[in-house]
Amino acid sequence: MKAxxxxxxxxxxxxxxxxxxxxxxxxxxxxxALGVATEPLVAAxxxxxxxxxxxxxxxxxxxDVASLRQRNAELENENAHLQTQVIELQQQIKEAQVLYALxxxxxxxxxxxxxxAAVIGRDPSPFLHYIIIDHGSDDGLRHGMxxxxxxxxxxxxxxxxAGAARVQLISDPxxxxxxxxxxxxxxxxxxxxxxxxxxxxxxxxDIVLEPGDLILTSGLGGAYPADVMVGQVTSVRxxxxxxxxxxSVQPAVDFANLRAVLIIVNFRPVDIEPLIPTQAP
Amino acid sequence: MISAxxxxxxxxxxxxxQMAIVRYLPLLNGxxxxxxxxxxxxxxxxxxxxxxIWALIAGILTGFISAMPFYVPLISYLVIVWxxxxxxxxxxxxxxxxxxxxxxxxxxxxxxxxIFALQFLQQISIGWQESLNLVTIPSLVLNLLLxxxxxxxxTDLAGWFYPAEVE
Numbered sequence: 062m063k064a065x066x067x068x069x070x071x072x073x074x075x076x077x078x079x080x081x082x083x084x085x086x087x088x089x090x091x092x093x094a095l096g097v098a099t100e101p102l103v104a105a106x107x108x109x110x111x112x113x114x115x116x117x118x119x120x121x122x123x124x125d126v127a128s129l130r131q132r133n134a135e136l137e138n139e140n141a142h143l144q145t146q147v148i149e150l151q152q153q154i155k156e157a158q159v160l161y162a163l164x165x166x167x168x169x170x171x172x173x174x175x176x177x178a179a180v181i182g183r184d185p186s187p188f189l190h191y192i193i194i195d196h197g198s199d200d201g202l203r204h205g206m207x208x209x210x211x212x213x214x215x216x217x218x219x220x221x222x223a224g225a226a227r228v229q230l231i232s233d234p235x236x237x238x239x240x241x242x243x244x245x246x247x248x249x250x251x252x253x254x255x256x257x258x259x260x261x262x263x264x265x266x267d268i269v270l271e272p273g274d275l276i277l278t279s280g281l282g283g284a285y286p287a288d289v290m291v292g293q294v295t296s297v298r299x300x301x302x303x304x305x306x307x308x309s310v311q312p313a314v315d316f317a318n319l320r321a322v323l324i325i326v327n328f329r330p331v332d333i334e335p336l337i338p339t340q341a342p
Numbered sequence: 343m344i345s346a347x348x349x350x351x352x353x354x355x356x357x358x359x360q361m362a363i364v365r366y367l368p369l370l371n372g373x374x375x376x377x378x379x380x381x382x383x384x385x386x387x388x389x390x391x392x393x394x395i396w397a398l399i400a401g402i403l404t405g406f407i408s409a410m411p412f413y414v415p416l417i418s419y420l421v422i423v424w425x426x427x428x429x430x431x432x433x434x435x436x437x438x439x440x441x442x443x444x445x446x447x448x449x450x451x452x453x454x455x456x457i458f459a460l461q462f463l464q465q466i467s468i469g470w471q472e473s474l475n476l477v478t479i480p481s482l483v484l485n486l487l488l489x490x491x492x493x494x495x496x497t498d499l500a501g502w503f504y505p506a507e508v509e
Binding site for chain 2: 181182183184185186187188189191193219220227229234235255256257317
């Protein structure tokens with residue numbers, strides 16, 4: 062086989078062609094020519110790439126959807142878990158705020174001993190205004206013990222089991238609290254009602270009552286300790302022919318949103334019922 | 343025995359929900375009576391059993407928890423079951439109508455008995471007119487609103503516990 066040996070003329074020719082192309086390129090005349098030459102190639106490459114992508118996605122996307130769905134479910138689950146945690150923490154913050162307020166109140170009255178209890182329900186009957194709390198005789202609660210919050214008087218313990226107790230609110234129709242009108246320096250009664258409003262009763266006619274007057278427990282009758290906030294006078298009803306004047310009271314405690322209470326466990330109520338004279342038949 | 347067990351569980355849950363949820367959703371001064379509605383729905387189901395035991399459980403449980411006189415819920419729930427039993431045998435073709443009638447009569451009876459007991463036996467001053475306007479009528483409306491959903495739920499539950507016999 063005869064070996065190919067380049068001739069000097071061919072070498073010169075190649076060098077000239079290459080040099081010419083370089084010069085044409087440097088002169089900027091090669092671009093349009095190359096563009097025309099590569100355009101079909103680019104179109105072909107685009108077509109091929111698009112078809113490849115379609116085939117690739119066809120083969121791989123189903124697996125990705127499954128994994129994405131799984132990942133989405135995991136994230137949704139985690140999100141729900143975190144939302145639950147947020148709600149729980151918000152709940153704990155609210156409870157902590159209530160307990161801090163009760164603690165402050167208890168610290169401000171060191172003479173009394175308190176047991177804190179959570180409100181777990183209300184009396185099933187809409188005619189009565191009672192709440193159920195989660196502490197009972199096992200925690201030292203007894204019948205008649207006064208129940209308060211940091212805002213004021215709530216009521217008193219009406220019935221007790223080992224682990225729970227029923228508290229009669231001062232807004233109950235059968236509740237009566239002996240009170241002192243702070244500005245008027247006189248005693249009267251705060252009586253509950255069917256609607257949950259507290260009514261001021263047995264206020265002497267010569268007393269000047271003003272809306273906004275503060276009402277505190279008087280301690281008379283021995284059912285409640287003295288000087289516990291009951292509420293404020295909101296309106297006064299005075300009849301010329303009446304023996305007494307009456308009025309409406311805005312209780313200091315919001316009974317609709319009562320979440321925790323304090324029971325004064327070192328207060329022993331006095332039962333004065335045997336001292337009340339009974340009518341002879 | 344199973345019926346009493348089911349009754350105890352369902353009535354206990356109803357009483358708990360009544361105290362913790364329903365009583366916090368008032369209309370004026372009235373609130374729905376979940377136990378009454380549940381008892382009526384169960385008593386009207388054709389295959390339900392032991393409904394008198396359910397009424398006893400409901401009466402004792404409510405009487406124990408509530409501050410109202412013990413006999414008021416006990417008598418009321420027994421009367422409601424008796425009314426439901428009467429209606430079940432007479433208005434058997436339209437049980438939902440019987441359910442509405444039972445809840446209506448039951449609520450009125452329960453409230454009238456409560457007002458009577460509180461006013462005359464316990465000497466608590468609550469006016470008849472005020473009680474009817476602010477407590478009884480709103481409670482009646484709420485009870486009737488609960489009637490339909492609870493009828494469906496309790497009917498399904500009764501059908502689950504006492505499936506129809508296939509001939």
